[in-house]
Amino acid sequence: MYILYGGDFTRAPLVQWVLEEGKVRYELRKIDILNGEHRSAEFLAINPAGLVPVLITPEGEALYEVAALMLCLAERHQLTELAPAVTDPDWGLFLSTVFHIAADIQSEMKRFHYPHRFSLRRDDDAGVQDLAKSTVLSRLKIMNTRLALRGPYVLGPRFSLADFYLSFWIAYLDRQMVCEQLPSIARLYELVRSRPSATPYIEETERAADAYAAMMKKHPGGVIA
Ligand SMILES: N[C@@H](CCC(=O)N[C@@H](CS)C(=O)NCC(=O)O)C(=O)O
Structure with a gap:
């Protein structure tokens, strides 16, 4: 299962929407960026840059950069209605x-x-x-x-x-x-x-x-x- 670190006032809903579209199982963990939780030792151990969102893959890798997360999920789960395949002219x-x-x-x-x-x-x-x-x-x-x-x-x-x-x-x-x-x-x-x-x-x-x-x-x- 994936774990998505997101929360209010973040761009994490972009990733969450892709997960939902692909009917991919995930758990959402909220990070309170207004109160600086993204700079806590716990979160910095996950993303040393202190930025949200972070996606933990089922293999346990921590990935960041929202666009990469969306593209990665679309590719891994073959969501071709959301993202054209590499061979597609689009x-x-x-x-x-x-x-x-x-x-x-x-x-x-x-x-x-x-x-x-x-x-x-x-x-x-x-x-x-x-x-x-x-x-x-x-x-x-x-x-x-x-x-x-x-x-x-x-x-x-x-x-x-x-x-x-x-x-x-x-x-x-x-x-x-x-x-x-x-x-x-x-x-x-x-x-x-x-x-x-x-x-x-x-x-x-x-x-x-x-x-x-x-x-x-x-x-x-x-x-x-
Ligand atoms: N380039 C990163 C930027 C991530 C980013 O700036 N996230 C914001 C929330 S939307 C954040 O973590 N802000 C806290 C901060 O900059 O201290 C991405 O697109 O994922």
Whole structure:
């Protein structure tokens, strides 16, 4: 059986959704990142980088990096309806989108939520956030243009976990802004959100995003040290 270390305000639901989609047995262990549990000796023994999520495989290996966890599960359990096979002509575009979200979208979301880690001067925090916001927007605009030409999903007519991955992060953005400035992404988001297996995850992510935004208002420099 797999063990997934996740918890509130983490990206672990992305992995949990893949596990559920694949009807793969797992146990969820919650880590309270708001109270620093990810820096406890117990958790650092599992992931020395102190980051969530972590997936322990049935063989006992501790894996991290959310995109890798999703891809690894899809491959190990042959979830070809979530991820095209290596031999599939869609594989290249699929992989390139997943890597783009992991490397270029998530990283800016992190910069937005943890501005204090990206400058030594607290006066810079708002500027770091503004830059992160505008970088995310310009990257998403490029994706929006591609979806307008070849949508509604990342792989055109075919849903994949790349759409769920993108939607998870879209849930953290201002919904009106997404509708107005990223209409093709807004369409993809609504399609993903209306999938019965995705609906509870996206709704929960929207609630988490709203709650996190409220906490950020009180602690503009970052909720987690
Ligand atoms: N690149 C990692 C980043 C993981 C990450 O930053 N997770 C957040 C929760 S979503 C976390 O552990 N935050 C605690 C911290 O940065 O101190 C991934 O994509 O899995």
